[in-house]
Amino acid sequence: MYFAALLARTQDGWEASDTELDDVETLSDLTDLAREASVDEDTVLVYIEQEDAWFGIVRVEGEEDPRIFVSDAAAAARSSYGEILTNELLGGEDDDPADDLDTLDLDGTEDGEPDEDDEEGEAAPVGELVPAGPVGDRYILTDLGLSEKELLVLDTDALAEIADSLGAAEVLETVR
Numbered sequence: 001m002y003f004a005a006l007l008a009r010t011q012d013g014w015e016a017s018d019t020e021l022d023d024v025e026t027l028s029d030l031t032d033l034a035r036e037a038s039v040d041e042d043t044v045l046v047y048i049e050q051e052d053a054w055f056g057i058v059r060v061e062g063e064e065d066p067r068i069f070v071s072d073a074a075a076a077a078r079s080s081y082g083e084i085l086t087n088e089l090l091g092g093e094d095d096d097p098a099d100d101l102d103t104l105d106l107d108g109t110e111d112g113e114p115d116e117d118d119e120e121g122e123a124a125p126v127g128e129l130v131p132a133g134p135v136g137d138r139y140i141l142t143d144l145g146l147s148e149k150e151l152l153v154l155d156t157d158a159l160a161e162i163a164d165s166l167g168a169a170e171v172l173e174t175v176r
Contacts, residue, residue, distance in 0.1 A: 001051050002081060005159060005175055006034065007168055009043040014168035018175040021048070021081060027058075027066065027088050034060035043144075045166075047159050048081050055158050056085045059140050069136040071154065077130045089135050141165065 004019045017037070024030050034044040041062035049055035054075040059067040068085050076082025138148040146165040154161055163172040 002048060002079075003051075003159075004046065004048045004081075005172065006037045007045040007047065007163065007166065007172070008037045008039060010039045014163075014166055014171055015039075016163070016168060016171040016175050019046070024081065024084070027068075027084050030058055030084065031060055031066050034058065034066070038062075045141075045162075047162065048085075049157065049159065050075075050079050050082065053079070054082055055154075056082060056136075057140055057162070058085070059137075067137045067140050069134065069138065069140045069151065071134055071158070072132060073135040074130045074132040086130060086135065090130065 002021060004021050006017050006019050008015045008017075015037075019033065021030075024033065030046060034046050035041075038044045038060065044060045046058040046060070047055065048058075054070060054072040056068065056070040056076060068089055070076045070082065070085050070089065073086050073090065077086040134152055138151060141151060141162065142148060144166050146162060150161075150165070159172065160169065163169045
């Protein structure tokens with residue numbers, strides 16, 4: 001089960017709303033959703049979490065490219081919304097079934113077979129391995145009051161701590 005929320009910065013502080021991801025199929029869809037919530041092209045954070053598995057943050061500011069952080073790429077890659085984020089971060093192609101992250105086994109190889117290149121010490125191409133642990137922009141919230149170190153130690157259900165750092169804890173409680 002997923003929980004998703006939008007935190008949009010306004011002149012009066014932060015506004016929070018939960019959001020439906022039913023129509024989101026690509027990062028572009030997610031970015032458009034965030035831009036619609038933006039006031040004067042200000043900062044919007046999209047927070048997505050899958051119960052006890054992973055969380056992701058997409059930061060959108062105006063027409064700039066979105067910034068993305070995922071707490072556990074391997075866990076996220078096995079879920080539909082997490083796959084959108086990890087494909088963007090790791091260079092996977094949505095329309096090439098050979099790059100489908102859902103075909104990866106827990107050890108990072110396809111169909112559970114070790115990659116011959118890895119056995120010989122050579123690096124596998126980007127997109128073939130999905131790292132366990134955080135990927136993306138570790139500084140995504142630094143200017144908003146949450147350091148890289150603090151972000152990296154957050155576990156699932158991190159939204160409350162993120163909102164607290166932003167000064168948005170009270171408005172978040174209205175949507176939870």
